[in-house]
Amino acid sequence: MAELLFWPALFAYGEAAFAYAGEARRPGTFGRPAIWGVRLGWLAQTALLVVQAARADGFPWSSWGGALNLFVWLVVSAYLIWGCRPRFGLLGLAVMPVAALLLGLAYAGGGIAGSGDHPGALLALHVVFMLAGFAGLTLAAGLAGFYLWQERSLKRREARILRLRVPPLESLERLTGRTVAVSLAVLTAGIVFGLVRFATDGGSFDAAMGATLVAWALYSGAVAARLHGRRLARASLIGFAVVLAVLPITHFA
Amino acid sequence: MPAPEREFRLDLVGISHHRTPVEVRERVAFDLEGAAALARELAGSEGEAVVLSTCNRTEVYAVGADAERPFREAGVESVVYRLHDEAAALHLFRVAGGLDSMVLGEGEILGQVRQAFEAGAPGPLLDRLFRQALHAGKKVRTQTAIAESPASVSAAAAALAQQVFGDLEGRRIVLVGAGKVSEQAARNLTSRGAEIAAIAGRDLTADPEQLAEEIARADVVVSSTSSPGFVLTPRHVRARRGRPLFLIDLAVPRDLDPAIHQLEDCYLYDIDDLQAVVDESLAGRRREAERGEGLVAAEAERFRAWQASLDVVPAIASLRARAEEIRAAELEKLARRLSDDERAAVESATAQIVNKLLHLPIVRMKEAAVTADGVIYAQTVRHLFGLSEEDR
Numbered sequence: 001m002a003e004l005l006f007w008p009a010l011f012a013y014g015e016a017a018f019a020y021a022g023e024a025r026r027p028g029t030f031g032r033p034a035i036w037g038v039r040l041g042w043l044a045q046t047a048l049l050v051v052q053a054a055r056a057d058g059f060p061w062s063s064w065g066g067a068l069n070l071f072v073w074l075v076v077s078a079y080l081i082w083g084c085r086p087r088f089g090l091l092g093l094a095v096m097p098v099a100a101l102l103l104g105l106a107y108a109g110g111g112i113a114g115s116g117d118h119p120g121a122l123l124a125l126h127v128v129f130m131l132a133g134f135a136g137l138t139l140a141a142g143l144a145g146f147y148l149w150q151e152r153s154l155k156r157r158e159a160r161i162l163r164l165r166v167p168p169l170e171s172l173e174r175l176t177g178r179t180v181a182v183s184l185a186v187l188t189a190g191i192v193f194g195l196v197r198f199a200t201d202g203g204s205f206d207a208a209m210g211a212t213l214v215a216w217a218l219y220s221g222a223v224a225a226r227l228h229g230r231r232l233a234r235a236s237l238i239g240f241a242v243v244l245a246v247l248p249i250t251h252f253a
Numbered sequence: 254m255p256a257p258e259r260e261f262r263l264d265l266v267g268i269s270h271h272r273t274p275v276e277v278r279e280r281v282a283f284d285l286e287g288a289a290a291l292a293r294e295l296a297g298s299e300g301e302a303v304v305l306s307t308c309n310r311t312e313v314y315a316v317g318a319d320a321e322r323p324f325r326e327a328g329v330e331s332v333v334y335r336l337h338d339e340a341a342a343l344h345l346f347r348v349a350g351g352l353d354s355m356v357l358g359e360g361e362i363l364g365q366v367r368q369a370f371e372a373g374a375p376g377p378l379l380d381r382l383f384r385q386a387l388h389a390g391k392k393v394r395t396q397t398a399i400a401e402s403p404a405s406v407s408a409a410a411a412a413l414a415q416q417v418f419g420d421l422e423g424r425r426i427v428l429v430g431a432g433k434v435s436e437q438a439a440r441n442l443t444s445r446g447a448e449i450a451a452i453a454g455r456d457l458t459a460d461p462e463q464l465a466e467e468i469a470r471a472d473v474v475v476s477s478t479s480s481p482g483f484v485l486t487p488r489h490v491r492a493r494r495g496r497p498l499f500l501i502d503l504a505v506p507r508d509l510d511p512a513i514h515q516l517e518d519c520y521l522y523d524i525d526d527l528q529a530v531v532d533e534s535l536a537g538r539r540r541e542a543e544r545g546e547g548l549v550a551a552e553a554e555r556f557r558a559w560q561a562s563l564d565v566v567p568a569i570a571s572l573r574a575r576a577e578e579i580r581a582a583e584l585e586k587l588a589r590r591l592s593d594d595e596r597a598a599v600e601s602a603t604a605q606i607v608n609k610l611l612h613l614p615i616v617r618m619k620e621a622a623v624t625a626d627g628v629i630y631a632q633t634v635r636h637l638f639g640l641s642e643e644d645r
Contacts, residue, residue: 027398154417154520159529162402162412163537168419169497228495229518 002055002112005048010107012041013076013100020093027164031089038083038092042076045103048112049073059124065109067131072103074135079142082175087167094142122197129190130212134243136183137219140176141240144233147172151230173229176236184219191216208246215242261378261563265341266320266333267305267312270355273332280327281311289372291323296374303373303383305348307365309355314345316378338560342382343553349390350545351399357538358399358545363390381559389552396548399541402534407434409530410501410522411441414473417499417520422446427471429453429464429485430478434503438475447473465489474500476508486510493518501527561627565618568631571640572615576607 016037022030049070052060061070079095082088106112150169153161167175191212222235268278283291288304291313295302300318305311313320324330336344344353349366351358370383394400403409411421418424424447428439431452439449451467468474469491478484490498490513500521502509507523514521522530580603588596614634621630634640 150416154413155514157522157526157529159533161416162409162530162534165398165401166416168415169417171419173495229497 002048002051005044005051006103006107006112009041009044009048010100010103012037012044013096013103016041016092017096017100020090020096024090024093024164031086034092034096035083035089038076038080038096041099042073042080045069045073045076052112059127060113061111062123062127063110063113065106065111066113067111067127068102068106068109069111070128071131071135072099072106074132075099075138078135078139078179085167087165090164090166091142091146094145095139098138120197120201122193122200126190126193126197129186129193131190133183133187133190134246136179136186137215137236137240137243140179140183140236141243143172143176143179144236144240147176147233148230148237151233173232177228177232180219180232180236180239181223184216184223187216187219211242211246215239215246218242261316261560263338263341263378263382263560264315264318264320265312265336265344266315266324267310268324268329268333269310269312269353271353272334273329277329277332278309278311280329281323282306282308283311285368285372288369292373295319295322296376301374301376301379303369303375303379305366305369307362310348310353312345312348314341314373314379314382316376339553339557342385342556342560343549345382345386346389346549346552346556347546349386350393350549351390352393352542352545352549356404357535357542358394359404360394360400363387363394366390378560378563382556385552385556389549392548392552393545397541397544399538399545402537403531404535404538405437406503406524406527406531407438407441409527409534410438410475410503411445413520413522413527413530414442414447414499414501415445417497418472420446423448424472425450425470426473426475427451427453427467429474429476429508430480430504432477432479432503435475435477438477438501438503442473442475461489465491468498472497472499474498474509475503476501477503478508480504480508481506483510484508485513487512487516490516490519503527558622562619562622564627565622565631568634568640569615569618572611572634572638575638575640576611580604580607 014037016034019030019034019037023034052066052069061067075095076099079091083092083095146166147169150161150166150172154169194209218235218239222232222239227235268281270278283304283306288306292302292304295304295313295315295318297318301316302318302320303314304323305314311323313323321330321333321335324333345366347353349363351360351362354362366383367387370379370387373379373383375383403412414424415421421442422445424442426439426442426447426449428435428449428451431454443449450471453464453467464485465488468485468489474485476484485500485508487510493516496518498519500509500513500519502521502523505524509521509523511521511523513519584596584600584603587599591599618627618630618634621627
């Protein structure tokens with residue numbers, strides 16, 4: 001059953017990625033098939049997660065493959081909040097190829113299996129909150145990249161700037177800031193659950209924890225300093241680079 | 254064999270900016286009231302007419318009316334174009350979609366088509382034609398991006414401001430100098446919700462502190478003075494702290510020091526930059542127009558099929574009436590020899606025979622109506638069954 005849902009999800013995400021590439025080349029041509037690919041893929045993956053949860057004896061996403069599966073779903077869910085709007089459509093060009101690739105990796109890593117383990121409620125909450133936080137920060141990085149690209153186009157006075165339908169510069173800045181703030185709150189909750197579990201169950205401080213705290217400190221610094229414009233976008237991208245380092249350390253090592 | 258004449262022929266006679274200069278066009282130009290009166294006069298009691306008159310074209314759409322008359326009376330009949338039926342419909346759909354406009358894709362024409370339709374004297378055919386034209390025009394505007402890109406420097410400036418700020422509601426504009434060009438740009442911005450916060454004349458530009466104060470509060474600066482040097486330099490622009498400032502320099506020689514563009518959060522566009530955006534967007538409009546042509550062609554095909562179906566409707570009605578007339582006459586001859594029950598049975602049986610006999614020919618006629626053969630079928634049926642013109 002899970003296999004039956006996995007392949008449509010992967011196919012739909014892949015179709016969306018290609019359609020977004022086509023939309024970037026010929027605006028107004030492939031926008032609709034792209035967003036429908038995301039929607040249908042998300043529905044299939046949601047059903048996949050439901051089936052996994054129903055079948056598993058325990059928490060089915062604690063393996064790296066499972067975590068990746070859940071992570072992809074969270075990223076696409078966050079994208080769907082804005083992605084349906086035509087002006088934000090091209091953000092999908094950054095999100096969907098990565099989503100399709102990671103979902104494929106999740107499959108290779110056994111992430112759609114129905115089995116699970118019993119990590120306890122605290123660890124399950126820790127994993128879910130951490131992944132949700134990282135998913136939000138991934139999206140914030142996409143928005144920040146979009147902001148920098150558009151800011152550069154305005155500074156270069158590119159004649160084609162109005163050809164592609166993209167969100168206004170100020171909206172991108174505002175959304176990047178809000179997404180970072182919300183994701184940081186979720187990440188903080190994830191870290192707190194992790195620390196509580198660490199205090200109760202014991203264990204040793206490792207590199208993954210250190211890297212997570214570095215990323216958290218970076219984002220917290222950006223929020224506290226009320227960075228804006230180019231600085232906020234760059235900070236989001238630097239923070240995301242640390243997140244990129246954290247994820248493999250925590251789940252693929 | 255010559256193509257048979259349609260019963261309801263649509264005629265279009267017109268002149269437009271494509272082939273006719275303004276000194277000729279103005280001889281047959283009408284305001285809305287004049288166009289309405291002319292349409293009523295041409296239509297008379299039995300015909301249909303709609304007169305579309307804008308600064309770029311005057312066109313008369315008519316059914317059963319003399320569409321050439323206003324052009325003949327103005328002595329310009331030698332330069333008119335004449336189109337009929339499907340070609341006339343396609344032309345109107347292109348006009349409504351802005352595909353025949355001087356500025357490709359401009360949206361004003363759709364409103365003008367609507368006004369002409371509402372003021373005109375349409376009957377069943379022109380009513381259908383103009384409703385479909387309005388639909389086609391909307392479709393071109395919503396299903397292509399033809400209307401999204403700006404076609405003038407002032408519209409490009411407003412579109413770029415929206416690219417920076419999104420919604421312009423409540424955004425503050427400072428006008429430096431108040432020429433015609435900057436007024437036009439300001440009008441484009443205010444129509445999108447921005448407010449003119451200050452107009453800086455010579456007194457204000459003479460006071461750099463006050464000007465810097467105004468600019469610190471502004472979101473958009475539009476400049477168009479006849480000053481020989483820069484009116485605004487980086488020293489007039491205070492740190493923006495994340496608040497973008499969009500500057501539009503429409504003056505030649507330029508008013509705004511290009512060094513302002515290097516400041517963080519400042520975006521300065523001069524007249525050449527804006528013209529480049531317009532050129533690119535017009536090229537984009539041409540690409541979108543190709544898609545628009547496909548949409549209006551499909552609409553024209555739908556209209557053609559509908560118009561063709563009109564050709565067979567009277568023939569079908571006449572055929573049914575003739576069959577019913579014969580049935581009723583034959584039944585009357587038998588009436589005295591039949592009881593009530595027998596009469597009811599015979600009536601039911603003959604009605605079924607007539608219906609079954611006519612069913613297939615009528616279906617075939619309707620099928621033919623959507624192809625080019627509708628008129629031929631209608632004429633053949635009239636000939637075979639001896640249906641006179643009065644039966645229509």
